[in-house]
Amino acid sequence: MLTLLLIVSALTIATIQGESITSFEAGTGFSSCVGYCYQSVYINASMVITGKSSKTNLTDYPEIHEAYPFASSQFNELVELVGSIQRWKKVDTPIGCPDCYNQGAEWIYIDTEDQSIYGVQFEANSTIVGFETLVESLRALRQTFIH
Ligand SMILES: *[C@@H]1O[C@H](CO)[C@@H](O)[C@H](O)[C@H]1NC(C)=O
Ligand SMILES: *[C@@H]1O[C@H](CO)[C@@H](O)[C@H](O)[C@H]1NC(C)=O
Ligand SMILES: *[C@@H]1O[C@H](CO)[C@@H](O)[C@H](O)[C@H]1NC(C)=O
Numbered sequence: 735m736l737t738l739l740l741i742v743s744a745l746t747i748a749t750i751q752g753e754s755i756t757s758f759e760a761g762t763g764f765s766s767c768v769g770y771c772y773q774s775v776y777i778n779a780s781m782v783i784t785g786k787s788s789k790t791n792l793t794d795y796p797e798i799h800e801a802y803p804f805a806s807s808q809f810n811e812l813v814e815l816v817g818s819i820q821r822w823k824k825v826d827t828p829i830g831c832p833d834c835y836n837q838g839a840e841w842i843y844i845d846t847e848d849q850s851i852y853g854v855q856f857e858a859n860s861t862i863v864g865f866e867t868l869v870e871s872l873r874a875l876r877q878t879f880i881h
Contacts (some may be wrong), residue, residue, distance in 0.1 A: 753819045753820075753846050753847070753848065754846060754847045755812075755813045755816060755819065755844055755845070755846055756778060756779075756845050756846060756847055757776060757777060757778040757844075757845045758775075758776070758777045758778075758812060758842065758843065758844055758845075758872060759774055759775070759776045759777075759841075759842070759843040759845075759853075760774060760775055760777075760840070760841070760842045760843075760872035760873070760875070760876055761773060761774025761775070761785070761840065761841055761876070762774070762838060762839065762840045762841075762858055762876070763789075763833065763838065763839050763841075764833065764836065764838040764839075764858075765789070765833050765836070766836045767836075768788075768790075768791065769788060769791075769795055770786040770787065770788055770795055770798075771787075771788055771789065771790075772785075772786070772787045772788070772789060773785070773786050773787075773876065773880050774876070775872070775875055775876050775879055775880065777804060777809065777812065777872075777875065778804070778809065779804070779806040779809040779810075780803065780804060780806065780809075781801055781802060781803055781804050782801070782802045782803075782804045782875070782879050783799055783800070783801045783802075784798075784799060784800045784801075784802075784879050784880045785797065785798070785799050786798045786799075786880065800879075800881075802879055811871075812868065812871060812872070815865070815867050815868040815871060816844065816865070816868060819844070819846060819852075821864070822844060822852060822854075822865070823852050825854050825862060825864070825865070827853065827854040827855050827856075828854075828855040828856065829854065829855070829856040829857070829860070829862060830856060830857040830860060831857065832855045832856055832857050832858070833857075833858070837857060837858060837859075838857070838858030838859070839855055839856070839857065839858055840855070840856055840857070840858050840859075840860070840869075840873075841853055841854065841855045841856070842854050842862070842865075842868070842869070842872060
């Protein structure tokens, strides 16, 4: 009986480990704009890497990346906001019609240890029902780190 319990709990832990969140990417983009119209942050348990790019004018707006340290405690807070990765993977994407009327798109990608990145795209300044605080926190981090 004890052996069985140990096997069961070992399996449970293995599953949870495979689903552990390793990084986030959150960005926004506008197709009809001039300049750095695509801005994103990659966040893992030790750093933030910002990205700025233009899809139309690479000569005047070459892609820029900047790296900053990030506290693992702050990363863990983001992980807690996701709660269950299974619940995240059930979100239908895209939500609405991102950037269809030049009003911009936002996206959040979550990467796990099993390397199945799951991304949700939504209309800029809108939210993802059930993940409102995550959306707001990642948006605030984008504004903090992208200059
Ligand atoms: C975060 O990403 C950077 C760049 O890819 C990498 O060097 C670093 O090891 C990563 N940190 C963790 C905790 O995964
Ligand atoms: C690229 O950007 C510069 C500066 O904003 C602008 O003068 C130029 O016309 C742009 N080129 C194209 C192909 O959009
Ligand atoms: C929508 O989001 C964009 C990019 O984050 C921002 O520049 C703009 O001010 C926002 N619009 C509103 C109405 O909040």
